[in-house]
Amino acid sequence: MKNLLVIRDLSKTFPGQVALDNVDITLGAGRTHALIGQNGSGKSTLIKILAGYHQPDAGSRAELDGSTLALGDGPAAAAAGVRFVHQDLGLVDSLDAVENISMGVGYTTKRGGRIDWAADKQRARDGLDLLGFDDVDVSVPVGALAPSQKTAVALARALHGWEESAKLLVLDEPTASLPGDDVERLFAAIRRLKERGVAIMYVSHHLDEVFEIADDVSVLRDGQRVTTLPTADLDHEALIELMIGHKLERSSMGSSASSEGVAGLEVSGLTGGTIHGVDLVVRPGEIVGIAGITGSGRELIAPYITGQIPSDEGSVAVFGTQIPNYDPRAAMDAGMAFVPADRATLGVLPLSSVGDNLTIADLWRNWRGGRLRHAEEKVECADWVKRLSIKTASIEVPIGALSGGNQQKVLFGRSLRLSPTVLVLDEPTSGIDVGAKDQILGLIDAAAQDGTAVLAVSTDTDELVQISHRILVMVEGIIIDELSGDDMTTENVERSLLQTLKAAGR
Amino acid sequence: MTSTISDVTNEGVGDEPDSSGSHDQPSSLGSLVSKLGLNRFSGLYLLAGFFIFFGLTESNFLQWNGSIEFVLTDKVIVSMLALAFLVPLITETFDLSIGATMALSLVIVNKMALETDLPDWIGAVVGMGACLVIGAINGLIVVKLKVNSFIATLGMSQVIAALILRIHDGGNITGALGDGYIEFGKRNVFSFSWPGSGSEISLPYYFFFGLIVAVIIWYILEHTPIGRQMFATGGNREAARLSGVNVDRLSWSSLIVSAGIAGFAGLIYSWKFAVYTSSVGPPLLFTAVGAVFFGASQLRGRPNVWGTIIAVYTLAFGIKGIGLRYPREISWIQPLFEGLVLIVAVAVASRQAIVKVARRRSDTAPPPTDEQVAAAAAIAEGTGKAARS
Numbered sequence: 088m089k090n091l092l093v094i095r096d097l098s099k100t101f102p103g104q105v106a107l108d109n110v111d112i113t114l115g116a117g118r119t120h121a122l123i124g125q126n127g128s129g130k131s132t133l134i135k136i137l138a139g140y141h142q143p144d145a146g147s148r149a150e151l152d153g154s155t156l157a158l159g160d161g162p163a164a165a166a167a168g169v170r171f172v173h174q175d176l177g178l179v180d181s182l183d184a185v186e187n188i189s190m191g192v193g194y195t196t197k198r199g200g201r202i203d204w205a206a207d208k209q210r211a212r213d214g215l216d217l218l219g220f221d222d223v224d225v226s227v228p229v230g231a232l233a234p235s236q237k238t239a240v241a242l243a244r245a246l247h248g249w250e251e252s253a254k255l256l257v258l259d260e261p262t263a264s265l266p267g268d269d270v271e272r273l274f275a276a277i278r279r280l281k282e283r284g285v286a287i288m289y290v291s292h293h294l295d296e297v298f299e300i301a302d303d304v305s306v307l308r309d310g311q312r313v314t315t316l317p318t319a320d321l322d323h324e325a326l327i328e329l330m331i332g333h334k335l336e337r338s339s340m341g342s343s344a345s346s347e348g349v350a351g352l353e354v355s356g357l358t359g360g361t362i363h364g365v366d367l368v369v370r371p372g373e374i375v376g377i378a379g380i381t382g383s384g385r386e387l388i389a390p391y392i393t394g395q396i397p398s399d400e401g402s403v404a405v406f407g408t409q410i411p412n413y414d415p416r417a418a419m420d421a422g423m424a425f426v427p428a429d430r431a432t433l434g435v436l437p438l439s440s441v442g443d444n445l446t447i448a449d450l451w452r453n454w455r456g457g458r459l460r461h462a463e464e465k466v467e468c469a470d471w472v473k474r475l476s477i478k479t480a481s482i483e484v485p486i487g488a489l490s491g492g493n494q495q496k497v498l499f500g501r502s503l504r505l506s507p508t509v510l511v512l513d514e515p516t517s518g519i520d521v522g523a524k525d526q527i528l529g530l531i532d533a534a535a536q537d538g539t540a541v542l543a544v545s546t547d548t549d550e551l552v553q554i555s556h557r558i559l560v561m562v563e564g565i566i567i568d569e570l571s572g573d574d575m576t577t578e579n580v581e582r583s584l585l586q587t588l589k590a591a592g593r
Numbered sequence: 594m595t596s597t598i599s600d601v602t603n604e605g606v607g608d609e610p611d612s613s614g615s616h617d618q619p620s621s622l623g624s625l626v627s628k629l630g631l632n633r634f635s636g637l638y639l640l641a642g643f644f645i646f647f648g649l650t651e652s653n654f655l656q657w658n659g660s661i662e663f664v665l666t667d668k669v670i671v672s673m674l675a676l677a678f679l680v681p682l683i684t685e686t687f688d689l690s691i692g693a694t695m696a697l698s699l700v701i702v703n704k705m706a707l708e709t710d711l712p713d714w715i716g717a718v719v720g721m722g723a724c725l726v727i728g729a730i731n732g733l734i735v736v737k738l739k740v741n742s743f744i745a746t747l748g749m750s751q752v753i754a755a756l757i758l759r760i761h762d763g764g765n766i767t768g769a770l771g772d773g774y775i776e777f778g779k780r781n782v783f784s785f786s787w788p789g790s791g792s793e794i795s796l797p798y799y800f801f802f803g804l805i806v807a808v809i810i811w812y813i814l815e816h817t818p819i820g821r822q823m824f825a826t827g828g829n830r831e832a833a834r835l836s837g838v839n840v841d842r843l844s845w846s847s848l849i850v851s852a853g854i855a856g857f858a859g860l861i862y863s864w865k866f867a868v869y870t871s872s873v874g875p876p877l878l879f880t881a882v883g884a885v886f887f888g889a890s891q892l893r894g895r896p897n898v899w900g901t902i903i904a905v906y907t908l909a910f911g912i913k914g915i916g917l918r919y920p921r922e923i924s925w926i927q928p929l930f931e932g933l934v935l936i937v938a939v940a941v942a943s944r945q946a947i948v949k950v951a952r953r954r955s956d957t958a959p960p961p962t963d964e965q966v967a968a969a970a971a972i973a974e975g976t977g978k979a980a981r982s
Contacts, residue, residue: 395835416837425835433835436828438895447825448836450818458816501836 091116091286092151092255097158098144099132099310106132107143108310114255114303116152119277119287121297121318124307125330125520130290133307134259138171139164152254168254172261176241180230184240185211187229191244214243218276235269239276246280256280257288262296268380274300294326295549306330330521349406351540352392352423352509357401360387363564365401369509369540374531376551377544378580379561386428388561389513389544393425394418395433405509419448424507426498428514428544434498435486442468442482445500471500476526492523499530510534512543516550528554548577560584635941636891636903640910647914654914657792665796666865668909669803670695673858674881675888675901676810680854681742681847682885682896683814684840685827686735688848689878690727690746691855693753696874698724698859700757703869706769713774717863721856727753728852732845742844750875757871766869778802778864799861806854811898823847824895883935884908890938908934 092114099107107129114120124130135141139161149156157163178187185204188211189195195206211225220239229237238261246253258277262270277287277300289301297304298318306313306329313329321329352369362384369375379385391398397413404410405421418425427433436444445468446453453464468482475496479489486494495515502510515531516524531554535541545551551558558575560568560583568583647654654660677691698720705716727749734745777798784795814820825833826840834840862873884904891900908931915930916923 393835415835416839419837427835432829432831434832436825436832438828439825443821443825447821447833447838450821454818458812459818459821 121301128307129310174260184225359398376555376558422508424502425511492519677854690749692875692878694855698856703766724856728849
C-alpha cells in the first residue's frame with residue numbers, strides 16, 4: 088500500500104495541557120481513513136493543524152505524497168492538495184450554489200472584469216454532477232436545499248480543480264447535520280470520489296458510519312493515537328472500548344413499567360406536516376422510543392407534542408389534562424418538560440450563565456418577598472451541576488463555553504428541575520461524545536425509574552434499543568410498527584423501517 | 594485639545610493589550626487589570642480621571658453651580674432616553690422612536706397649557722397617555738405584524754414627527770406652563786451652603802424622579818423573574834419561548850415602557866426648561882444609544898442600568914471639562930469625543946467577551962473542541978452584533 092500522508096511526532100501543547108502527544112498517523116493513498124475519538128481526544132486539534140488554524144509544536148513532521156508538508160500552514164496545505172469540508176460547511180444560505188462555489192474558488196471573469204455567470208454556472212453543475220448530485224438546482228439559495236445537497240455544494244467547492252491538485256479530502260463531521268437517508272447520498276458521493284483516487288480523512292462521532300465508509304480507522308484518546316486498524320478487523324464494541332479505554336456498561340437500563348394503568352402522555356389523532364394521525368400512549372415509568380427515517384414525520388413528533396410548532400389537528404394530554412396547541416408554557420404547566428432537538432437554536436441561551444440557563448423555565452420558585460433570592464438560586468444550581476456531573480468551572484460561566492455534552496446536561500437539568508410527569512426528548516444525544524452520552528442515557532433511565540413517562544425520539548437506533556421499553560416505528564406519517572421485549576433489536580427496528588417502506592411501494 | 598482626546602483614546606486602548614495578555618498566559622499585568630477592575634469599571638476610572646485632570650487644570654470645573662449641578666441635572670433627560678432605549682434592547686428589540694416620543698409629550702403639555710384653561714398636570718397626563726399609545730402601536734407593529742423593530746420604530750419616528758407638526762406647526766412655545774407646574778418638578782429637594790464657599794448645594798425634584806425611574810428599572814431587570822426572562826428573550830428568543838417565557842408579551846410591554854420613559858423625559862424637560870422647541874428630542878438619540886452600548890461594557894458585561902448612567906455622566910463630565918478648556922472648539926470636539934468613546938468602549942468589550950470564553954475554556958476543559966471555539970466566536974459575534982446595531 089502506497090502512503091499518501093505520513094504524520095510523525097505531531098505534538099501540540101496548549102497552555103496547561105497537551106492536546107496532541109507525539110501522534111504518528113499514516114494514510115494510504117486512495118483509502119478512506121476514519122479518525123475517531125471522544126471530544127477532547129485531539130482529533131479536532133489535528134484537523135486544525137492540518138488546516139493551518141493551529142501551529143504544531145517543534146519537531147512535528149509530515150509528508151504528503153513523498154514531499155515535505157509544512158504543518159500549521161493553511162496555504163501550503165491547500166497548494167499541496169489537501170482540501171477541507173468543515174462541520175459547519177461555511178456556505179452563505181442566501182446565495183445560490185453557483186455563487187457559493189465561485190466565492191470560494193474565484194469568479195470566472197470576462198473582459199472588463201465582468202463575471203462570466205454562464206461559465207460559473209456550468210462549473211457548479213459539473214462539480215455537483217461529479218458527486219452524483221445532478222438534481223441540485225444551482226440557482227436557488229442554498230438555504231432552500233436539502234441538507235445533503237448543501238453538503239454536496241460544500242464538497243463541490245472543496246473539490247474544485249481536484250483532478251489537477253487535490254490529493255486528500257478532509258471531512259470533519261460531515262453528517263452532523265444530516266438526517267439518516269441524506270447520509271446515504273453523501274456516502275455515495277464519497278465512494279465516487281474514492282473510485283477516482285481521492286484519499287479521504289473522515290472525522291466522525293458516528294461509529295456506524297465509520298464501519299460503513301472507512302477502510303482504516305485511527306483512534307485517538309487523550310491526545311495519543313491508540314491504534315490504527317483496518318475497519319474489517321474491528322467491531323462496534325471493540326471500537327467503543329478503544330475510544331473510551333474501558334468496556335461500556337450496557338443494558339443496566341430498563342426499569343420495569345406497568346404495561347397497564349393510567350396514561351402519562353396520551354396523543355391522539357395528531358396531524359400536521361408529514362404526520363397523518365398519530366396515536367400513542369406513554370405510561371408513567373415507561374420509556375417509549377420513536378424511530379423513523381427522515382421525512383417519516385419522526386422529526387415533527389416532539390415539536391408538535393410539546394407545542395414548539397402548531398399542529399393542524401389532534402389532542403395531547405398529560406395525565407388527562409388537555410394541552411392547547413402551540414403553547415409550550417401550558418404544556419409545562421401541565422407537567423410536561425422537554426429537551427428540543429436543536430440544542431444551539433432552540434435550547435441554550437448562549438450568553439447567559441450556566442445557572443441562568445438552568446433556572447429559566449421556572450424562576451418564580453426563588454421569588455419571595457418581592458425579589459429573586461440569588462443566593463438560594465445559586466445553591467440550587469450548584470446542586471444540579473453536581474447531580475448531573477456537569478463539567479464547568481462555576482455556574483457563572485456562560486454556557487457557550489461548555490462542551491456540547493455538558494450543554495445538553497444543562498438543558499436536561501432545566502427540564503428535570505421542573506419535576507416533570509412527562510418528559511419528551513428529541514435527539515437527546517446528538518452531537519455529543521460517548522462518555523456524556525452514557526451519562527445522559529443514565530439520566531433518562533433514572534427519570535423513568537422515578538415514574539416519569541418518557542418519550543424519546545432519535546435517529547440513533549442503538550440508543551433507542553438500549554433505553555426503551557417499547558419502540559414505535561414511523562413510516563410516512565403514521566406509526567406502523569411497535570416493537571418490545573426480545574423483538575426490540577437494532578436489526579429488527581431498522582428492518583421494520585425498510586420493509587414497511589417497500590411494502591408501501593417505494 | 595488633541596492631547597486630551599488622545600489621552601482618552603489611549604486609556605481605552607490601554608485595556609486591550611492587557612486583557613489579551615491574560616488570554617495566552619495569565620500575566621501579572623493581566624491580573625492587575627482585573628484586580629483593579631479596569632475591564633469592568635473603565636467608565637468610572639475615566640470619570641475619576643476627568644475630575645482629577647480638569648479639577649486641577651480648570652478652576653471652574655469643580656464649581657457646583659454652572660458645572661457639576663449643571664451636568665447632573667442637564668443629563669437626567671439623556672439618561673431617561675438611554676433607559677428608554679435600554680429596556681427593549683434587552684429583549685433584542687430596538688426603539689428608535691424614543692427621541693420623537695419625548696418631543697411628543699413635551700409638545701402636548703406645552704400646547705395644552707397654551708391653548709386651554711385646563712390645569713397643566715392634565716396636559717402632562719395626556720402627553721404621557723399619548724406616548725403610551727405610541728408604545729402600544731410600536732408593539733403591535735413589531736409583535737403582531739412582525740415588522741423588524743429597527744424599521745418599525747424608525748418609521749414611527751417620522752409618523753410622530755408629523756403628528757407633532759400637526760399639533761404645533763413650528764416655532765417655540767415659551768411661558769405657557771404655569772409656575773405651579775414648573776415648581777412641582779423644579780423645586781429643590783435639599784439646599785445647603787458648602788462650608789467655606791458661597792455656593793449653594795441643591796438638587797431639584799426632577800433629578801430624583803429620574804433616579805427613582807432608574808432604580809425601578811434596575812430592580813426589575815436584575816431582581817425579578819421578569820428581568821431574567823427579558824435577558825433570556827434577548828439571548829435566544831426561541832429557546833426562551835420554549836422555556837415557557839412569553840416573549841411576545843415581553844417585547845410588547847418593553848416597547849410600552851420604553852415610550853413611557855421617553856414621554857417622562859419630555860416632562861422632565863418641561864420642568865427644567867419650561868419651553869417647547871422643535872429641535873428637542875430626536876437629536877438626543879445618538880447620545881442616548883451610545884451611552885447604552887458604552888454602558889454595556891461596564892459592570893456586568895451586558896446592557897445594564899448603572900453602566901448606562903455611568904456612561905452618560907462620564908461622557909457629560911468629559912465634554913464639560915473639554916468645553917471649559919477649549920471653549921471655542923467644543924462644538925466639533927463634542928461629537929468626535931462621543932463617537933470615539935463609543936467605538937473604543939465597545940471594541941474593548943467585544944475583545945473581553947472573546948478572551949473571557951477562551952480563558953475559561955483553558956481553565957475547565959481539556960483541549961479545545963470545535964464546539965467551544967465556535968461558542969467563543971458566537972459570543973464575540975453576539976457582542977459585536979449588539980454593538981453594531
